[in-house]
Amino acid sequence: DAKNLLFLPGDGIGPEVMGQVRKIIEWLTKNRSVNFNLSEGLVGGACYEAHKCAVTDETVQDAMDADAVMLGAVGGPQWDNVERHARPEAGLLRLRKEMDLFANLRPAVVFDALVDSSTLKNEIVQGLDIMILRELTSGVYFGEPRGVEDLPGGGQKGFDTQVYTDAEIIRAAHVAFDLAKKRGGKVHSVEKANVMESGKFWREVVTKLHAEQYSDIKLEHMYADNCAMQLVRNPKQFDVILTDNLFGDLLSDCAAMLTGSLGMLPSASLSGKDENGKVRAMYEPVHGSAPDIAGQDLANPLATILSFSMCLRYSFNMAAEADLLDQGVQNVLGAGVRTGDIMQDGMKAIGCAAMGDALIAE
Amino acid sequence: DAKNLLFLPGDGIGPEVMGQVRKIIEWLTKNRSVNFNLSEGLVGGACYEAHKCAVTDETVQDAMDADAVMLGAVGGPQWDNVERHARPEAGLLRLRKEMDLFANLRPAVVFDALVDSSTLKNEIVQGLDIMILRELTSGVYFGEPRGVEDLPGGGQKGFDTQVYTDAEIIRAAHVAFDLAKKRGGKVHSVEKANVMESGKFWREVVTKLHAEQYSDIKLEHMYADNCAMQLVRNPKQFDVILTDNLFGDLLSDCAAMLTGSLGMLPSASLSGKDENGKVRAMYEPVHGSAPDIAGQDLANPLATILSFSMCLRYSFNMAAEADLLDQGVQNVLGAGVRTGDIMQDGMKAIGCAAMGDALIAE
Numbered sequence: 272d273a274k275n276l277l278f279l280p281g282d283g284i285g286p287e288v289m290g291q292v293r294k295i296i297e298w299l300t301k302n303r304s305v306n307f308n309l310s311e312g313l314v315g316g317a318c319y320e321a322h323k324c325a326v327t328d329e330t331v332q333d334a335m336d337a338d339a340v341m342l343g344a345v346g347g348p349q350w351d352n353v354e355r356h357a358r359p360e361a362g363l364l365r366l367r368k369e370m371d372l373f374a375n376l377r378p379a380v381v382f383d384a385l386v387d388s389s390t391l392k393n394e395i396v397q398g399l400d401i402m403i404l405r406e407l408t409s410g411v412y413f414g415e416p417r418g419v420e421d422l423p424g425g426g427q428k429g430f431d432t433q434v435y436t437d438a439e440i441i442r443a444a445h446v447a448f449d450l451a452k453k454r455g456g457k458v459h460s461v462e463k464a465n466v467m468e469s470g471k472f473w474r475e476v477v478t479k480l481h482a483e484q485y486s487d488i489k490l491e492h493m494y495a496d497n498c499a500m501q502l503v504r505n506p507k508q509f510d511v512i513l514t515d516n517l518f519g520d521l522l523s524d525c526a527a528m529l530t531g532s533l534g535m536l537p538s539a540s541l542s543g544k545d546e547n548g549k550v551r552a553m554y555e556p557v558h559g560s561a562p563d564i565a566g567q568d569l570a571n572p573l574a575t576i577l578s579f580s581m582c583l584r585y586s587f588n589m590a591a592e593a594d595l596l597d598q599g600v601q602n603v604l605g606a607g608v609r610t611g612d613i614m615q616d617g618m619k620a621i622g623c624a625a626m627g628d629a630l631i632a633e
Numbered sequence: 634d635a636k637n638l639l640f641l642p643g644d645g646i647g648p649e650v651m652g653q654v655r656k657i658i659e660w661l662t663k664n665r666s667v668n669f670n671l672s673e674g675l676v677g678g679a680c681y682e683a684h685k686c687a688v689t690d691e692t693v694q695d696a697m698d699a700d701a702v703m704l705g706a707v708g709g710p711q712w713d714n715v716e717r718h719a720r721p722e723a724g725l726l727r728l729r730k731e732m733d734l735f736a737n738l739r740p741a742v743v744f745d746a747l748v749d750s751s752t753l754k755n756e757i758v759q760g761l762d763i764m765i766l767r768e769l770t771s772g773v774y775f776g777e778p779r780g781v782e783d784l785p786g787g788g789q790k791g792f793d794t795q796v797y798t799d800a801e802i803i804r805a806a807h808v809a810f811d812l813a814k815k816r817g818g819k820v821h822s823v824e825k826a827n828v829m830e831s832g833k834f835w836r837e838v839v840t841k842l843h844a845e846q847y848s849d850i851k852l853e854h855m856y857a858d859n860c861a862m863q864l865v866r867n868p869k870q871f872d873v874i875l876t877d878n879l880f881g882d883l884l885s886d887c888a889a890m891l892t893g894s895l896g897m898l899p900s901a902s903l904s905g906k907d908e909n910g911k912v913r914a915m916y917e918p919v920h921g922s923a924p925d926i927a928g929q930d931l932a933n934p935l936a937t938i939l940s941f942s943m944c945l946r947y948s949f950n951m952a953a954e955a956d957l958l959d960q961g962v963q964n965v966l967g968a969g970v971r972t973g974d975i976m977q978d979g980m981k982a983i984g985c986a987a988m989g990d991a992l993i994a995e
């Protein structure tokens with residue numbers, strides 16, 4: 272039966288890169304016996320222009336009902352001064368929260384063909400393959416109380432609440448341990464247990480779950496500042512990194528940049544199973560909306576295409592097709608075509624659409 | 634008149650590296666007309682062994698009264714299971730808070746002689762010279778309420794409070810802008826204004842202060858995740874980075890590691906002027922207590938020596954002597970001697986004490 276897939280292209284280069292996924296879906300529909308029910312919605316600045324909000328209730332409902340959501344990117348300078356609740360990011364945060372997408376999988380992988388693009392020395396990053404499991408629906412991103420208040424003696428304070436329940440930590444940790452099982456068998460759990468109560472609590476809960484259910488997995492605890500250091504010093508020591516929403520935001524961006532090819536990195540955000548056994552899911556490239564190159568056919572569509580491959584693998588159980596896509600990406604890189612962001616001497620520069628076509632040809 | 638200097642060697646390699654500063658003080662006393670009143674105290678695990686706490690009230694008072702404090706390093710695995718309030722870190726946090734050392738200056742500098750030690754490519758880090766101004770006495774490190782609580786429906790939550798007043802932001806920002814004035818004239822103010830109320834507030838307060846008093850300085854706002862990325866992508870775009878306690882913890886460690894020579898990086902933590910015009914100050918190397926090499930004469934004393942140079946410069950107004958020390962460090966590196974952490978092919982490996990002696994000889 273048909274897979275219900277919701278497209279949210281968003282802003283900037285979002286529509287272009289998502290256009291290449293459309294081509295791939297057409298190809299799959301023609302050449303494989305699969306059937307997609309595609310619908311499309313607005314999110315971010317694109318939604319603001321139409322509805323003065325970052326995402327509509329209807330689109331949130333569509334996202335909840337879909338088998339999976341593919342998101343391009345949101346944001347751009349023209350919405351910098353929009354009120355906070357209607358800014359592009361707010362749409363993304365609302366989708367994450369309402370869909371309960373607590374498990375954000377962010378791989379940081381160095382493609383052999385692109386190892387030279389990294390600012391790090393080849394021997395430090397060659398073969399790098401880290402999976403960051405970032406908790407995505409709690410922590411300081413959503414904790415209450417938060418706000419700005421007048422102080423009794425004059426002046427003001429701005430404040431936020433960092434908070435995690437044991438249930439929230441446990442469900443994220445399960446995903447990390449399960450990922451490690453299928454990968455290198457090692458989890459680094461990252462917090463600031465030495466200065467934060469929530470960090471100390473995080474460490475205790477993860478330690479307990481590990482002892483009870485995952486003693487075959489190697490678990491190490493690491494402070495977030497040390498993790499930021501170790502990512503630069505020797506990133507290959509990591510297999511799976513389990514961390515909270517805020518640390519995950521910084522550390523996954525740092526890890527992504529180690530690879531030197533942001534334009535290649537996909538991500539998946541997953542919920543738990545609901546009463547009907549359904550897992551909600553949203554897939555998106557790690558890169559942003561890149562307003563400076565939008566609409567010029569310069570963007571690299573491969574991160575979005577690899578996100579779609581994660582969608583095939585995790586949401587649609589189509590591992591063969593996902594493998595095909597992943598292999599296709601290796602092949603086009605091997606064939607020497609490059610978009611501008613990953614351009615190297617001696618390679619052939621092509622645009623976003625041509626990269627999509629090259630992949631189809633493979 | 635004599636400068637009152639309190640030595641807190643602490644744990645691990647702390648005593649060894651501080652020993653080399655002692656030699657330098659002896660040399661200065663003999664060869665320059667300066668007079669130091671040295672006293673010494675316990676902090677961290679060393680204090681725990683003697684008094685079952687991380688620092689005594691008396692030592693805190695001595696630190697408040699001193700013209701400056703030189704700290705080695707604290708911590709070690711043997712104190713991992715000590716109750717939180719008596720752990721080595723607690724001593725450090727208490728000194729920071731009670732001395733009101735809100736301005737933490739963390740330079741990340743690449744020494745020409747050591748550019749190869751970085752895991753980043755030479756062209757990315759050669760000549761790197763960043764100053765991170767980390768707010769050190771507020772934010773989530775000290776915010777209340779914090780704790781672990783039972784939830785009504787069962788289970789527990791761990792929580793912390795991220796909080797900044799405008800006064801706290803302003804005094805840190807002043808230091809950053811003043812540093813930029815003497816350096817490259819550029820400040821990046823770093824927060825997560827897109828998801829945190831305290832971050833949005835931080836941005837507003839910094840923007841206002843800049844417009845009112847520092848419009849000659851170039852100010853850019855940057856999200857913390859992007860800053861983590863940009864530090865890896867192109868660190869030389871930064872001059873001064875102004876950020877809060879927690880982001881500063883991660884970002885300064887990341888920046889420090891870019892240099893590839895943690896054993897070379899000093900830091901200074903300063904208070905504002907008290908009613909008598911006195912600025913309290915603590916100087917310490919960025920590296921930790923390195924228990925694995927402690928007591929073996931293997932540590933690199935240069936970070937501590939450069940911290941002492943910052944002490945001469947900022948607390949004692951002895952710029953000439955500070956320059957002499959900084960130049961001495963360049964010279965010993967130029968002469969090809971290295972401790973193990975910065976060892977390179979063709980150089981001469983020496984120990985901690987010998988490095989101190991080499992510097993004196995210079």
Ligand SMILES: CC(C)[C@H](C(=O)O)[C@@H](O)C(=O)O
Nearest residue numbers: 360361363364520827828858
């Ligand atoms: C756009 C922003 C709200 C978001 C975040 O902070 O989570 C982004 O940085 C990310 O990592 O997906």
Ligand SMILES: CC(C)[C@H](C(=O)O)[C@@H](O)C(=O)O
Nearest residue numbers: 465466496722723725726882
């Ligand atoms: C030891 C620890 C409490 C401390 C911190 O988190 O501030 C350290 O990491 C630092 O950066 O000085």
